[in-house]
Amino acid sequence: MTPEEFRVAAHELVDWIADLRLRVTDLPVRSEAAPGEVRAALDGPAPELPEPFAELLADLDRVVVPGITQVQSPGYYAWFPSNASLASVLGDMASSGLGALGITWQSAPALTEVEEVVTEWLRELCGLAPEWRGAIHDTASSACLVAMLVARERATDLSENRGGLQAEPVPLVVYASSQAHSSVPKAVLLAGFGRDNLRLVDVDPVTFAMDPDSLRAAMASDVAAGRRPAAVVASVGTTGTTAVDPVPEIVEIAAEHGAWVHVDAAMAGSAMLLPECRAMFAGVDGADSLSWNPHKWMGTVLDTSLLYVRDVAHLVAVMSTNPSYLRSAVDGEVTQYKDWGIPLGRRFRALKLWFHLRLDGAEAIRTRLRRDLENARWLAEQAQQAPGWEVLAPVALQTVCLRHVPEHLRGGTAVDLDALDAHTLDWVERVNASGRALVTPALLAGRWMVRVSIGAETTERRDVEQLWALARSAAEEEGA
Amino acid sequence: MTPEEFRVAAHELVDWIADLRLRVTDLPVRSEAAPGEVRAALDGPAPELPEPFAELLADLDRVVVPGITQVQSPGYYAWFPSNASLASVLGDMASSGLGALGITWQSAPALTEVEEVVTEWLRELCGLAPEWRGAIHDTASSACLVAMLVARERATDLSENRGGLQAEPVPLVVYASSQAHSSVPKAVLLAGFGRDNLRLVDVDPVTFAMDPDSLRAAMASDVAAGRRPAAVVASVGTTGTTAVDPVPEIVEIAAEHGAWVHVDAAMAGSAMLLPECRAMFAGVDGADSLSWNPHKWMGTVLDTSLLYVRDVAHLVAVMSTNPSYLRSAVDGEVTQYKDWGIPLGRRFRALKLWFHLRLDGAEAIRTRLRRDLENARWLAEQAQQAPGWEVLAPVALQTVCLRHVPEHLRGGTAVDLDALDAHTLDWVERVNASGRALVTPALLAGRWMVRVSIGAETTERRDVEQLWALARSAAEEEGA
Numbered sequence: 001m002t003p004e005e006f007r008v009a010a011h012e013l014v015d016w017i018a019d020l021r022l023r024v025t026d027l028p029v030r031s032e033a034a035p036g037e038v039r040a041a042l043d044g045p046a047p048e049l050p051e052p053f054a055e056l057l058a059d060l061d062r063v064v065v066p067g068i069t070q071v072q073s074p075g076y077y078a079w080f081p082s083n084a085s086l087a088s089v090l091g092d093m094a095s096s097g098l099g100a101l102g103i104t105w106q107s108a109p110a111l112t113e114v115e116e117v118v119t120e121w122l123r124e125l126c127g128l129a130p131e132w133r134g135a136i137h138d139t140a141s142s143a144c145l146v147a148m149l150v151a152r153e154r155a156t157d158l159s160e161n162r163g164g165l166q167a168e169p170v171p172l173v174v175y176a177s178s179q180a181h182s183s184v185p186k187a188v189l190l191a192g193f194g195r196d197n198l199r200l201v202d203v204d205p206v207t208f209a210m211d212p213d214s215l216r217a218a219m220a221s222d223v224a225a226g227r228r229p230a231a232v233v234a235s236v237g238t239t240g241t242t243a244v245d246p247v248p249e250i251v252e253i254a255a256e257h258g259a260w261v262h263v264d265a266a267m268a269g270s271a272m273l274l275p276e277c278r279a280m281f282a283g284v285d286g287a288d289s290l291s292w293n294p295h296k297w298m299g300t301v302l303d304t305s306l307l308y309v310r311d312v313a314h315l316v317a318v319m320s321t322n323p324s325y326l327r328s329a330v331d332g333e334v335t336q337y338k339d340w341g342i343p344l345g346r347r348f349r350a351l352k353l354w355f356h357l358r359l360d361g362a363e364a365i366r367t368r369l370r371r372d373l374e375n376a377r378w379l380a381e382q383a384q385q386a387p388g389w390e391v392l393a394p395v396a397l398q399t400v401c402l403r404h405v406p407e408h409l410r411g412g413t414a415v416d417l418d419a420l421d422a423h424t425l426d427w428v429e430r431v432n433a434s435g436r437a438l439v440t441p442a443l444l445a446g447r448w449m450v451r452v453s454i455g456a457e458t459t460e461r462r463d464v465e466q467l468w469a470l471a472r473s474a475a476e477e478e479g480a
Numbered sequence: 481m482t483p484e485e486f487r488v489a490a491h492e493l494v495d496w497i498a499d500l501r502l503r504v505t506d507l508p509v510r511s512e513a514a515p516g517e518v519r520a521a522l523d524g525p526a527p528e529l530p531e532p533f534a535e536l537l538a539d540l541d542r543v544v545v546p547g548i549t550q551v552q553s554p555g556y557y558a559w560f561p562s563n564a565s566l567a568s569v570l571g572d573m574a575s576s577g578l579g580a581l582g583i584t585w586q587s588a589p590a591l592t593e594v595e596e597v598v599t600e601w602l603r604e605l606c607g608l609a610p611e612w613r614g615a616i617h618d619t620a621s622s623a624c625l626v627a628m629l630v631a632r633e634r635a636t637d638l639s640e641n642r643g644g645l646q647a648e649p650v651p652l653v654v655y656a657s658s659q660a661h662s663s664v665p666k667a668v669l670l671a672g673f674g675r676d677n678l679r680l681v682d683v684d685p686v687t688f689a690m691d692p693d694s695l696r697a698a699m700a701s702d703v704a705a706g707r708r709p710a711a712v713v714a715s716v717g718t719t720g721t722t723a724v725d726p727v728p729e730i731v732e733i734a735a736e737h738g739a740w741v742h743v744d745a746a747m748a749g750s751a752m753l754l755p756e757c758r759a760m761f762a763g764v765d766g767a768d769s770l771s772w773n774p775h776k777w778m779g780t781v782l783d784t785s786l787l788y789v790r791d792v793a794h795l796v797a798v799m800s801t802n803p804s805y806l807r808s809a810v811d812g813e814v815t816q817y818k819d820w821g822i823p824l825g826r827r828f829r830a831l832k833l834w835f836h837l838r839l840d841g842a843e844a845i846r847t848r849l850r851r852d853l854e855n856a857r858w859l860a861e862q863a864q865q866a867p868g869w870e871v872l873a874p875v876a877l878q879t880v881c882l883r884h885v886p887e888h889l890r891g892g893t894a895v896d897l898d899a900l901d902a903h904t905l906d907w908v909e910r911v912n913a914s915g916r917a918l919v920t921p922a923l924l925a926g927r928w929m930v931r932v933s934i935g936a937e938t939t940e941r942r943d944v945e946q947l948w949a950l951a952r953s954a955a956e957e958e959g960a
Contacts, residue, residue, distance in 0.1 A: 001565065001566040001567040001570075001839055001840060002566075003498040003499075003501040003502045003566065004498065005566070006494075006497070006498055006501070006566035006567075006569070006570065007494060007495065007498035009570055009839075010494040010497070010498070010569075010570060010573065011491060011494055013570055013573055013574060013577070014486075014487060014490040014491055014494055014573075015487065016574075016577075017486070017490070017573070017574070017577030017578075018483040018484065018486055018487035018490070019483075020577065020578070021483040021486070021577075022483045031586075031588070031589050031590070033589040033590065035585070035589070035810050035813040035814045036593070036813075036814075037589070037593075038589050038590045038592075038593035038594065039593040039596055039597055042593070042594065042597050043597055045601075045604070046601035046602070046604055046605050046837060046842055047601075047837050047838045047841050047842060048841055048842050048843050049841040049843060050838075050839055050840055050841040050844065051838045051839065051841070053570075053839065055838075056570075056834075056835060056838055056839065060574060063590060064578070064590045064594070064831075065578075066590075067588070067589045067590025067591075067593070068578065068580040068581075068587075068588040068589070068590050068591060068828075069580070069581065069586075069587050069588055071579060071580065071581045071587075072579045078587075079581070079583060079587065082579070082581040082825075083579070084576065084577075084578075084579025085481065086481040086482075086483065086485070086486035087481045087486075088576075089486070089490075089576045089577055089579070090481075090486065090489055090490060090493055090533075092572070092573075092576040093490065093493055093494075093497070093572075093573050093576065094493060094496075094497070094540060096564065096568075096569045096572040096573060096576075096781050097493070097496075097497030097500065097501075097564075097569055098497075098500070098544070098545070098548065098564075099551060099552045099562070099563070099564025099569070099781055099782070100548040100549070100551065101549065101551045101559070101562040101782065102782075103559065105515070106511075106549075107548075107549050107551075107558075107559065108511070108547070108548040108549055109511050109513040109515070109517070109518050109547045109548070110511070110513065110518045110543060110544045110546075110547025110548050111547075111548060112518075113516070113517075113518035113519040113522070113547070114518065114522065114544070116519055117519055117522050117523055121525075121526035121527075122526070124525070124526055125526050138618055138823050138825075139823035139824055139825045140824075141822060141823045141824045141825070142622075142822050142823050145822055149670055152672070159674060160669040160670070160672070160674055160675060161669075161674075161675050162674055162675065162676055163651070163674040163676045163677065164645070164669075164672050164673045164674020164675075164676070164677055165644070165645040165646050165672035165674070166645050166646060166648055166651055166652065166672070166673075166674070166677075167651075167674060167676070168646055171643070171646055171647075172646065181803075182801035182802070182803040182806070182824070183801070183824055185801070186799070186801050189640035189641075189644075190629055190640070190798075190799075190822070191672070192632070192640070192644050192645035192646070192671070192672035193644045193646075194639060194640055194641075194642055194643040194644020194645070194646065194647060195640060195641050195642065195644075196642055196643045196644070196647070197643065197644055197646075239803070295825070301576050301579055301827075302579070302581065302582075302825060302826075302827040303823070303825060303826070303827050318670075319666070319670075321662035321663070321665070321666050322662070323661075323662040323719070326662070330515050333515040333516075334515045334516075342621060342622050342625055342670070342822070343618050343619035343621045343622050343783070344619055344620075344621045344662070344663055345562075345618075345619045345621070345775070345782060345783060346782075346783070347781075347782040347783050348548075351544075354536075355536060357526060357527050358527045358530075358531045358535075358536055359481055359489075359530055359531065359533065359536065360481060360530055361527050361528055361529040361530040361531070362526055362527060362528050363528050363529060364530065
């Protein structure tokens with residue numbers, strides 16, 4: 001495709017994107033595609049000859065748009081927000097158009113140094129201590145794996161340079177709360193620690209935050225049995241209920257054993273932009289690593305996850321490679337992000353953060369986050385006042401955990417919990433099948449609840465009001 | 481930013497991208513930015529208020545474009561090709577604009593199923609056996625790490641579900657050629673095997689391909705010492721010289737020990753599109769995993785790396801997670817790519833492959849690859865015929881490894897190898913400082929050579945002719 005052919009098609013595509021964002025409100029939030037339906041609609045032999053651009057645009061409308069959850073819709077309350085702010089989309093377009101190759105500083109100095117600029121901007125905006133240094137990763141899953149690897153190597157004094165993990169005689173143990181995201185156990189297992197050496201520490205039954213006494217006891221028990229605490233993952237904003245683990249205590253307890261502390265703030269990290277939310281992050285400056293995802297609530301388009309560490313020298317010691325074809329005269333003076341994570345090659349992802357922050361400005365982002373916090377508080381208040389409705393966890397951020405107990409399941413008699421589960425799954429399906437909103441059912445203490453995760457960029461108070469009416473109607477009228 | 485504000489800015493950006501691609505020929509290929517220069521030009525406090533789009537565009541021109549290697553330039557011969565075909569850029573724009581969230585099949589059925597379609601198209605186009613199934617990863621580094629993890633877990637019968645690697649009594653060993661890419665040792669170390677358990681197997685001194693007898697002997701020696709061969713990484717197209725390890729023999733030797741075979745064809749994989757190149761890939765259908773990067777020579781914009789495996793069930797057993805908030809009724813019927821790699825969240829990267837293949841068509845891509853192969857053969861012939869020039873390795877693909885020996889260092893006397901190294905680094909710097917071309921010096925058998933890696937989408941025969949004239953001038957006139 002020539003630049004002039006690109007110009008024509010790309011102008012069409014820009015209008016298609018702008019129009020899509022305007023009409024997203026009218027699209028069903030949930031995709032109703034059946035398994036295999038998209039594939040069947042698009043399958044066939046690989047294209048040998050060029051097709052007209054119009055056919056691709058038509059397929060986007062015919063198959064792709066109905067085939068995705070509209071996470072940019074004001075009716076999107078599922079999982080967590082996944083905003084793709086249009087300012088960041090511009091940055092991503094610039095990145096793709098430039099086609100820069102990030103393998104070393106030398107291959108694209110600007111790719112590296114813009115990443116330094118934006119990670120430093122976000123450190124400042126988040127109120128983190130000056131010694132933190134950040135890099136962009138794809139997801140918090142990868143960031144957590146990196147954290148577990150560097151924790152493993154700190155605990156073993158770089159066993160990777162000797163006989164590896166098998167040659168280490170003292171079993172290493174990792175701790176996280178039972179509410180930690182599924183990527184945490186995955187990272188622990190992939191890093192080689194083994195499930196037997198992962199302790200899922202009890203949480204407070206009301207706040208769902210890690211119980212520090214249980215952490216202390218678990219570590220003491222492991223040490224008594226000849227094992228060594230290597231790392232603790234503290235969740236600030238769990239996936240289930242946005243619970244906040246007690247980081248100051250965790251840092252103190254971990255320090256007694258020399259264990260690495262990784263803070264997983266994938267969702268909640270955006271709240272560090274708000275000074276009034278910083279109390280949630282008390283103690284994080286005492287941790288060793290911290291990850292959060294601008295691609296969630298803050299809204300820099302996927303994939304934009306940040307991993308900050310304080311001891312860059314150790315990170316680089318674990319991750320570095322230095323083959324001759326990647327050496328240059330300036331290696332000692334510059335940042336080589338290839339040595340800060342798993343991939344060698346990187347696209348110019350810093351541009352999407354750079355465009356997002358410069359074109360929207362931090363203040364507008366803060367205003368939007370505050371709107372969402374207020375909307376969540378409003379929804380929680382409505383639920384607390386409505387008969388039969390329960391708010392199941394503290395509303396620390398923008399996610400409200402709800403359950404509706406129909407009248408025949410209320411009262412002094414033993415509640416039929418299976419019936420309650422069925423009722424929950426029933427009304428949530430009615431909400432989601434409406435196409436007007438999407439919320440996520442999840443298990444909390446073994447029973448189904450409904451997470452309403454407010455924070456799509458387009459979601460205003462009137463949308464939350466409509467959702468609340470929809471939920472009441474779905475739960476109260478049918479389930480009564 | 482509203483959709484209408486986006487529309488205005490994005491149209492400007494599209495023209496900027498198209499114009500950049502038209503003028504890339506006139507830009508210096510190598511960035512002359514000094515360490516810290518870009519950062520100094522852009523630093524300052526984080527933006528609180530929105531800036532006009534024109535200022536960002538101006539900064540792109542003022543700082544970013546001069547701050548990157550122009551890998552889309554016809555004068556780009558460094559590292560490996562990193563083409564960002566404009567058809568794929570359109571697909572990436574669509575991905576960013578859609579802002580889809582790939583965490584489960586349910587969150588975006590089309591994101592999953594288009595990925596199934598394009599990985600199946602590429603399997604067919606590459607002539608791979610039907611049992612291979614592929615997924616998109618960011619880079620071959622990550623793909624190699626995944627391969628090492630699944631190899632580790634196969635050798636230990638899923639030790640991750642028990643005591644992890646530390647509890648395994650028999651030391652596990654991994655094998656790769658001494659010419660393997662730096663990401664291979666990195667993956668082996670990160671997977672926990674340890675450097676002592678990584679064997680860098682000798683290569684043939686002429687072809688630089690792994691010597692199968694050395695592999696066999698190394699494995700026998702390890703087994704005799706009570707260790708267990710867990711994996712072999714076979715490189716098809718090494719980074720230094722595009723050497724091709726003997727995959728059929730490697731597969732056979734590995735099978736004797738039950739070791740996993742991962743084929744790293746990051747660069748060379750694009751050549752599988754050409755039936756006349758398939759002989760290079762003989763035996764790969766007997767391997768367990770295979771990765772290659774469409775974001776290199778084939779030219780689907782970064783980051784687009786493919787990892788194919790034959791035993792998906794084992795891959796999923798190692799990588800799977802299944803928390804309640806990600807469950808759905810259709811889990812058993814659909815592909816859950818979250819369980820095929822490290823990250824949970826994925827952007828809609830399949831779109832860039834889908835657009836690239838449909839808008840350009842496979843035949844045009846093959847024609848371009850064949851052009852590059854012919855250009856490489858032409859350059860090698862020129863060098864072989866020119867006095868003082870040596871082609872140091874077989875030209876298996878599009879990379880030519882050159883050295884120029886000035887007259888005073890030729891002949892029957894012992895060559896001053898340090899002086900030859902200095903001469904090589906000297907003339908390559910003159911070529912690169914010209915701004916008209918960029919080539920990469922690299923070590924081969926401990927001595928510097930120059931890699932000319934042909935394959936930028938824009939590089940035609942006349943460009944290679946100019947490069948050859950430039951290299952001769954730089955090496956012969958100054959260095960004689």
